[in-house]
Amino acid sequence: MSDATVLNLVLYLPVLGALALPAIPVRREDLTRALALAVMGLQFLLTAYLYARFDPAVAGLQFETRLPWIPSWGVSYQIGLDGFNVLLVLLTAFLGPLVVAGAFTAIRKDVKLFHAMVLLLQFTMLGTFLAQDLFLFYLFWEAMLIPMFLIIGVWGGERRVYATVKFVLYTAFGSILMLGAVIYLAYAAHAGSGVSSFAFADLYRTTLPVPAQTVLLAAFALSFAIKVPMVPFHTWLPDAHVEAPTAGSVILAGVLLKMGTYGFLKLGFPLFPDATRLFTPAIMTLSVVSILYGAGLALVQTDIKRVIAYSSISHLGYVMLGLVSADLLGIQGAILQMVSHGLTAGGLFLLVGMIYERCHTRELAAYGGLARILPVYSVFFMILTLAAIGLPTTSGFTGEFLVLLGAFSAAWQQYELGAVQPLALSGAAVLGVVLGALYMLRLAGRLLFGEARVPHQPVVDLALREKLVLGAIVAGVFALGLYPQEPLRKSELAARQYQELLARGVGAGGPARAPEARPPRPAGQTAGKTP
C-alpha cells in the first residue's frame, strides 16, 4: 500500500467507522464506544506512521492524491501532506482517540449519534487540513459545522441551543462571504491565466490587482477571524465553549480554532500578498488586542470553562502575531503554538470535564484545596497550567517564545525604518505573557490550594482511563517542549514557502517588508537556541 493510499485511509477511516455504527444494536453502547476508539486509534497510528515518513527536505506536497472531480470547472480531489498541515493533522489524529476515551462516562444519551458525529467531525477537520484544492477546502470547512452543531446542541448544557445556533450563524456568515470570494477568486484566476483551476498551487501563481486582493482578503479574513476568533468577532466562543460537552470543547479548542489560523497561514495571506501588506498593521493590532483582552477577561471569570475559553482567545492572538510578523522564527513559532495550544487547552478542558462529571458545577468559588482531595488530578492540572503559561520545558514556552522572538525581530527592522507601532505592539504582547501567568495561577491557586472544599462528596480521584488520556497529553506537551527540533524541521520549508509567497505580488520589494533580505538560518540552529 502506497503512502498516498495510507493518507486517504486516514481521511476516510472515520467515515467508514460512522457508516458501520448503525449496524451496532442501540443497547450495546460499550461496543459503540469501542468501535469509535478503535477507529480513532488506528487513525492515529497511521498518521504517526505518515508523520515519521514525512521528509522534511522535500518542499511541497507529499503523499499526494490528485484526481479530477469536476473537470469542467477545474476542481480536483487533491489531498496531501506538507509542512503547513503535517503537524496539525498529527494533532487532530492525536486528539481523536483522547476525545472518544474522555467521553466514555460523560455521554449517556444517544451514544451512537454522538460517536457518529465525533467521527464525522474528525473526517471534516482532517479534510480541511489535507485539502489542496480550494473547492474541496471550502466543502470540508463548511461541512464541519453540521456535526459541531449537533454535538453542542444535543449533549450541551442548559443554554445549548442558543449557543450552538449562535456558533453556526456566526461562522456561517463568515463562510458565506468566503464562498463569494472563492467563486470570484477562481473566476479571476481563470480570467487571468485562462486555466480554470481551484488548486492552491495554481492559485498561488496568479497575482490579482491590489483592489481585488483587498476585497477578497477581507472576505477570507472575516471568515477566518471569526473562527480563530479575533477580538471583535469572538463573542460566540465563550458561549459555545461553556455550553458544549467536554468532547465538544476539546475539539473546539484543540482543533477547530486552528482552522482559522491555518486558513490565514495557508490561504489568506499567501494568496493575497499585497493586501496582506496593507492589512498587516490592523491584524497585528487586533492580535495584540486579542491577547490582552482575552487575558484580561480570563482574569475575572467565575466559571472555570470560561477562563480557559478566554485564554484560548489570548493564545491564538500569539499565533496571529507570529503569522503577520512574516519572520521565519515567528511563523514556525506560530505553527508550534497552534499545536501546543491544542494540547494544553484540550487537556485543560478534559480536566474541567472530569471535575464537572464528579461535582456537577463549574463555579470556581465552589472549589478549593483539590490538591489534598484529588492529588493525581491536581498534578495533571498543575502541569497543564504551567504549560499554558509557557514555562520552559513545556510546549507552551517553545511556541510563545518563538512567536515573540519573531515579532520583535520583525518589529526591530521596522523600527530601523522608522515605524514605532510594531515595536510597541510587540512590547504589549509581552504583557500578555504576564497576564497569562496571572489568570492561570489564579485559577490553579483557587482550585487546587487553600481550604479544602468540594461541592459534592465523596469524590474519587482519576480512574485509569482518565490517567491514560491525560498522560498522553502531558507526554505530548513535554515532547514538544523538550524536542522541538523535529517538528520545527518538518515545518521549516513550509514556513520559507510562506515567506516567499508573501514576498511576491505587485508591490513586492517595496519599503514595507522584505523578509527574504534576512539570511535564512538553518533549522538546527533555530531549534537549538530555544530551550
Add this chain to the structure above:
Amino acid sequence: MSAETVLTALLPEVLLLAGLLLLIGLEIAVPRHRGAFAVSLLAVAAAAAAAAWLSAGGSSAAPFPGHYSVGPDTFAAKAVVLALAVPVLLLARGEFPGGPFYPLLVSSLLGVCLVVSADSFLTLFLGVELMSIPVYVLVVLAFQREESAEAALKYLVLSGTASATFLLGVSLLYGGSGSLALSAFSTALGSRDVLATAGVVLVLSAFFLKAAVVPFHTWAPDAYEAASVPVTAYMAAVVKAGVLFAVLRLFALAPAERPLVDLLALLPLASMVWGNLAAMRQDGLRRLIAYSSIAHAGYLFYAFLGDGPGRFQAVTFYLLAYGLMNVLVLAALPPAGDDVARDRLERLKGLFQRQPYAAWMIAVAMLSLAGIPPFPGFVAKFLVFKNVVAAGYPVYAVLGLVGSYLGLYFYLRVIQYLFMAPPPPAEEASAAEGEGAPSRLALAATVLCLLPAILIALFPGWVIDRLGG
C-alpha cells in the same frame, strides 16, 4: 420526416399520452379498479427512461418546425422532471388509492414535457396551461378541506391573471415582430424599443407569478398548505421545474447585453430575502416549504443573469437537487391521523428518538436546501453563483449569498426540533396514536430521492457534463 423519427422525438409524450388514455379508459370501463397507480407509475417511469435514453443518445429533431423541437438538452430536462415525478407518485399511493388524481398528474406532466420542447409562444402557452389546469384541481382534491377550495381558487385566479398577462405580452411581441417564434422574445430582450420592453416585462411578470417570485408570490403559501402532501411535493418539485424550463426556452437565444438585467436581479433578490425571512415565522412545514420555494425561485432566476450553456446547466442541476430534496422532506414526514396535524412543525420535536431514519432524511434535505456542503444543494448554489460572477455581476452574487445566508436559521430550527427538542408532553399521547411509521412506498420514495442525491453529491462533475454545455 418519417413517422418513425417523429414518434421517437415524441416518445416521452407518446408514452404519457398512452398512459393517460389508458387511465381514462380504465376509469370508464372497469368500475372500482385498482390499476391507476400501476398504470401511471409505469407510464411515467417509461417516459423518464425514454427521455434519459434519448438524451444519452444525443438525438435531436424538429418534428413540428417552429413549434416543437427536441435535442439532448430538452430530453435531459424531461428526464429530470419525469424522474422527479416518480417518487411523488409513490407518495400518492397511500392518499389516493384511485380516482382522478392519476390522470390529472399524468396530463400535467405531459404539459411540462411540452413546455420543455416549446419553440413558439403558442406551444409554450398551451403547455403551461396543460401543466397548470390539472394542478388547480389537484389542490382541491386534498381531503376536501374548505381551505383547499379557497386556496385553489386563489391559485386559479392569480394563475389566470398570469396567463392573461402572458398573452398580452405575447401579443405586443407578436405585434412588433410578426412572429410567434420564441426567438422574438430573445430579440426583444436585447432591444431598447419601448413596445418590445413592455412585452418582455409582461411575459416575465407572468412567469414570476407562476414561479412565485416576490411580489407575485402570495398564492404559494396558501396553495402549498392547502394541498395534500403529494400534491405539495408535485407543485414544489415538478411544476416549479416546468415554469423554469419555460423561462429557459424563452432565454435560449438571449443576447449577453440586456437592458433589463436589474429587473432580473432585483426581484429574485427580494424573493430570496423575503422568502427566507418569512419562513422563519412559520409553524407549518408546508408553509415553510412554500416560503423556502419562494426563496429558491429567487436563486433559480438568478441563474438567468449568467449566459449561454452555463444557464441551462445551472438551472437544471439546481432543479434536480432542489426537487429531490423537497420530495425527500415530504416523503419522510411521518404520517398522522389527520392532514393538518401532520403538517405541524411541533410534531417534529424529538423525532430522532422515535424515528431516526425519518429524522435523518428530513435533516439531510434541510441541510441540502440550506446549501451546506457536502449535500447536492451546495453544488447547485455554487453553480448558480459561479455563473452570476462569471457574467460580471459580483455584487449581485454577494447580495444573493447574503440573502441565502438568511435562510440558514429556519433550516437549522427544523434540525434543532428533530434532534435537540424533547417531544412536547401534551402532544405525546396524540402523537403516539396518530403517528405511524412511513409506509413502504414512502420509504421507497425516500430511497429514490436519496440515491440520486448521493450520486450528484459525490460526482457532480459527471452530472454537469451530462447536462450538456
Add this chain to the structure above:
Amino acid sequence: MTPVVLFYLFAGILVFAGLMVVTVRNPVHAALFLVLAFFTSAAVWMLLEAEFLSLALVLVYVGAVMVLFLFVVMMLDVQGAPLRQGFIRYLPVGALVAGVAALELYLVVGSDRLFGSQAFPLPQRAGAAYSNTQEIGAVLYTKYVYPFEIAAVILLVAIVAAIALSLRRRGDARSQRPGDQVRVRREDRVRLVAMPAEKGE
C-alpha cells in the same frame, strides 16, 4: 359611418357590458350582459374582417355556452347578496390598483408619443375572393396541427378536471347494484337467533 366610429361604438358597448357583468346584482342579468359582451366583440372581429372567428364566437359562446350558463344560474338560485360583503371596504384599494394598472397601460401602450398605432403595421387588405374560413382551416390543419392537437388534449383534461371537481360520491345516495343482489346469500340476510322462550307470569 366609418369603421373607426363603429369600432369606438362597439368598444364602448363592450367595456360597458363588461363592467355590468361584474357589478349587477342579479346573476341572470350578469349572464345576459355577458351575452352582450360576446356579441359586441363578435362585431369588433367582424370589423377586422375575421368573419369566421366572429361567427364562431356567436355560435359557440352566445348560442351554446351562454344558454347552458343561464340554465345553471337559474337552477342553482345563486344569492347575490353575500358576494358583495366588504365591497365598499375593498373598493378604495381595488380602485387604486385598477387606476395604477390603467395608468401604466396608458403609459406603455396608449400614448402616441412613446409609440402608438404606427407601431402595428396594418395588414394588407384581402381581395374579395379571399375566404377567411378556408384560410383558417388550411393553417390550422397544416402549420398549427400540433398546437391544435394539444388544445384537444387540454379539452380532454378539462373534462376530467371538471368531473373530478363535481363528482362526489355521496354517502346517502342509494342505487341498485344488480351484481350484489345476485350474489347475495341466505346467511347475509337472515340471522337465526336462539331466544329463550318467554314464560308467562
